[in-house]
Amino acid sequence: MKSNPVEWIFFDVGETLVDESAPIADIISQLIRAAGRRGIAVCERDIREAWMQAHERFSPFPMADILLRLFPDDALRQAIWKEMKYRKELDKPFPEAKSLLQSLSGSYRIGVIANQSAGTVHRLESYGLMEHIEAVFSSAETGLVKPDPRLYEHALQTTGCPACKALMVGDRIDNDIVPARQVGMHALWVRQGLALRQFSPSPSLQPSGTIPSIGEMARWLELWQPTDPTRAS
Template sequence: MNKDQIRWIFFDLGETLIDESAPISESIRQFTEQAALLGYTFRPDQVQAALQEAYRKFAPFPMRSVMEAWVPSEEHRAQIKRGMTYRKNMERPFPSALTLLQSLSRQYRIGIIANQGPGTPARLETYGFSPYISVCCASAEAGMEKPDPRFFLMALEQAQCRPKQAVMIGDRIDNDIIPAKRLGMSAIWVRQGDARFQPIPAGAEAPDAICETIDEIPALFIP
């Protein structure tokens, strides 16, 4: 990564700036409870381990992958899903996320490229992120999602930025790092959440840097 060329820093949201561990744990609890009503006996720790394995295998939708593997009946899966609700209100910004955006925005333009449900701009406002974000591309509003390269190109076009002038920061190798690198962007992998178990690709698709948490990001950009 040539830091001198970088003008824009694009962030993912879930498990990058936003801690999704609480709603994911709640979804696992709901899954085991709804499955038990149909005679399936899964423990939450078993589901968690299966989710981590699904991430490791680059499953596009890990929870869906686990459900399809463990609940063969499509009718049962549909019934289980009807009894589940993702509790987005349980999401919280990571403690250092706001400070990170504040510090980076003094030297760089900040953007968002994220697979998110409707209402992302309003949530960013609630978190206090909005003053520091110049471009927000969220899948529900954009009508496309990562890892589709067109989604990244949309963000770059809105930023009027060439790929080599941008870096993507995210928690998923498959959704964030590989597509960004294929377009010529730099990429930083943040090993937070269950996607931390994903294998690191070799060669040109490897991340330019790896951080265990977002707390390590400022040192990569700010002297």
């Protein structure tokens, strides 16, 4: 029987366990309508492309970058921003997320490391995911925000897990993969969503593996041959 190379698996939330495509589409529609009310035509394709480019630049605030690109006038930009609201209630877990966590929890301890607003545990409970998760480290509750490596160090220290025995799973190279590798964790990139064109800034910070969707993770774990996470893979 293959021994587990890690003890803890930590997941990001948005676009990893939880599908954000509906609220993203909604806020893009809000932006188009807000611009249209001012006689400015913008299209969904251009907004999505600008969003992906912001991620490629590792922008900490992609929507702020998009608005600056589309609306150079500060007063106009601020007015449009005030009319927009990200509707988190439109989030929903990916169909495979619950069964994956249930399966993994038999062999691994499961945690979450995520940039989330207050109430992360409650939302995970509402998605039916929390019953398989032992520890949640959210930016709102810890006061530490990805990609700050201290959030990862805090999670490792609190759980008592050595970095080399931890795997981070997320959709962002900048927020998930790079800081996890910086502290010595393994890292699995779920290459989907608006950040799928990101790339690692150095060989030593490459992901330990890449999958196209969270549903492929169990198979990846079966085939994974881990190397020292402090070295380039």
